[in-house]
Amino acid sequence: MLSLPEAFRTKITTMMGAEEAALFFETYQQNRAVGLRVNPLKVTGEQLMERPEFHLQPIPFCQTGYYYEEHDLPGKHPFHQAGLYYIQEPSAMFVAETLGAEPGDHVLDLCAAPGGKSTQIAASMQNSGLLISNEPYPKRAKALSENIERMGITNTVVTNETPERLAHYFPGYFDKILVDAPCSGEGMFRKDPDAMQYWSPDHVADCARLQAQILDQAYLMLRSGGVLVYSTCTFSPEEDEQMIEQLLEKYPDLELLPIEKSFGVADGRPQWTRSKQDELSKTARLWPHHLQGEGHFVAKLLKKSETESRRNKTAVSAKPSELSDFQQFEKAVLAKKLDGIFHFSGNQLFLLPFDCPDFGKLKVIRFGLHLGEQKKNRFEPNHALALALPSSAFQQQLALHYTENQWDSYLRGETLPLTDNIKGWTVVTIDGFPLGWGKAAGGILKNFYPKGLRRRGLK
Numbered sequence: 193m194l195s196l197p198e199a200f201r202t203k204i205t206t207m208m209g210a211e212e213a214a215l216f217f218e219t220y221q222q223n224r225a226v227g228l229r230v231n232p233l234k235v236t237g238e239q240l241m242e243r244p245e246f247h248l249q250p251i252p253f254c255q256t257g258y259y260y261e262e263h264d265l266p267g268k269h270p271f272h273q274a275g276l277y278y279i280q281e282p283s284a285m286f287v288a289e290t291l292g293a294e295p296g297d298h299v300l301d302l303c304a305a306p307g308g309k310s311t312q313i314a315a316s317m318q319n320s321g322l323l324i325s326n327e328p329y330p331k332r333a334k335a336l337s338e339n340i341e342r343m344g345i346t347n348t349v350v351t352n353e354t355p356e357r358l359a360h361y362f363p364g365y366f367d368k369i370l371v372d373a374p375c376s377g378e379g380m381f382r383k384d385p386d387a388m389q390y391w392s393p394d395h396v397a398d399c400a401r402l403q404a405q406i407l408d409q410a411y412l413m414l415r416s417g418g419v420l421v422y423s424t425c426t427f428s429p430e431e432d433e434q435m436i437e438q439l440l441e442k443y444p445d446l447e448l449l450p451i452e453k454s455f456g457v458a459d460g461r462p463q464w465t466r467s468k469q470d471e472l473s474k475t476a477r478l479w480p481h482h483l484q485g486e487g488h489f490v491a492k493l494l495k496k497s498e499t500e501s502r503r504n505k506t507a508v509s510a511k512p513s514e515l516s517d518f519q520q521f522e523k524a525v526l527a528k529k530l531d532g533i534f535h536f537s538g539n540q541l542f543l544l545p546f547d548c549p550d551f552g553k554l555k556v557i558r559f560g561l562h563l564g565e566q567k568k569n570r571f572e573p574n575h576a577l578a579l580a581l582p583s584s585a586f587q588q589q590l591a592l593h594y595t596e597n598q599w600d601s602y603l604r605g606e607t608l609p610l611t612d613n614i615k616g617w618t619v620v621t622i623d624g625f626p627l628g629w630g631k632a633a634g635g636i637l638k639n640f641y642p643k644g645l646r647r648r649g650l651k
């Protein structure tokens with residue numbers, strides 16, 4: 193049994209009443225449910241359910257979500273490295289479902305690391321349109337960028353910026369914005385007991401102040417007719433219904449949209465606000481005593497007025513003469529031609545979606561698909577390229593199988609023996625799904641699995 197902060201217990205009991213509070217506290221004596229979200233850019237849920245290594249049950253409030261059993265250890269399976277799924281707390285999966293991003297949209301995920309929701313949003317956009325996935329803390333932005341890469345996402349620019357600087361570049365630009373705000377984390381005490389150490393009524397108030405500032409910038413960046421989703425993983429009304437109450441008072445052109453609720457997803461609680469207006473029950477709460485998942489709050493808003501947008505230039509294309517080494521590589525190694533804006537950042541070549549804007553002086557960690565590096569008179573592919581395409585897009589592959597040991601050696605960075613007489617860049621696959629690059633010469637495959645991702649003792 194977790195020992196919850198006393199002030200938290202008292203607050204919840206006052207808010208809910210003794211009867212409901214008892215049901216709520218009871219959940220802290222039970223194990224939490226664990227989930228993974230299948231990556232539809234690469235695989236279907238049915239394909240994974242057929243595998244004997246996994247014991248999956250659908251999560252009813254997320255189309256691509258599944259509960260797994262703890263002993264399945266999906267984080268250690270090579271399919272994880274191949275980006276076939278993202279391990280994610282089940283309730284968190286409801287948030288991106290609510291945003292409803294579609295192919296062709298311009299979407300901003302303003303507080304995005306480590307990327308659970310961004311990877312879900314990009315999947316629902318089927319890699320078409322533009323997602324800007326932002327995180328202000330550099331280390332967290334790096335983890336976000338790695339997850340975007342692992343999941344084979346190509347329509348996303350990862351930025352490491354403050355909301356204020358982004359708003360300067362992108363006023364009135366986005367069709368959809370997600371603010372999955374930094375919060376007091378009350379809903380994650382079971383998942384992350386350390387969060388209890390930081391909890392205090394003052395911390396709740398500090399979080400609420402920061403959330404209001406972030407929302408001001410998100411509002412500026414939303415176009416007229418655009419949709420803003422705000423979410424937290426906390427129960428405190430100051431960060432939830434009261435935050436939305438204040439937002440609606442400050443911006444009368446925002447309107448709450450209904451959220452489809454079933455399978456235990458509950459209404460927001462207007463009775464925990466000053467105005468008690470019914471409208472606030474359109475927001476959603478996910479409670480651990482109502483469903484198999486942790487605590488979350490979600491609100492969905494529509495912006496009705498115009499914000500003047502700025503004319504963004506389009507990202508700069510590489511000159512045809514700069515692309516000759518890449519084109520030679522493309523012809524020799526890939527089975528299909530790539531299309532989009534080819535863009536150099538230093539000597540790194542990226543492929544951007546066609547209408548991608550110029551990012552000026554903003555700090556960008558990843559521009560769309562990282563194709564590789566222009567070396568002296570040759571082109572070297574990036575890991576991201578192996579993970580973004582299906583195995584059929586490569587001319588040569590070394591096919592590894594889960595039931596054999598070689599995949600473990602590959603992920604540790606070892607060279608692999610070859611039986612075929614192949615030469616040059618080769619994609620390494622695990623049961624047909626790309627894992628990374630190798631380069632064949634003299635009967636062995638030199639390992640190009642990125643050093644930073646190599647692990648010891650995966651099994």
Ligand SMILES: C[S@@+](CC[C@H](N)C(=O)[O-])C[C@H]1O[C@@H](n2cnc3c(N)ncnc32)[C@H](O)[C@@H]1O
Binds near residue numbers: 284307375
């Ligand atoms: C709840 S977490 C986001 C989780 C993420 N959306 C996901 O699904 O994986 C909130 C994030 O907001 C970031 N953050 C903190 N201060 C911020 C600010 N002023 N503006 C934007 N993001 C901020 C935190 O570093 C953290 O990564």
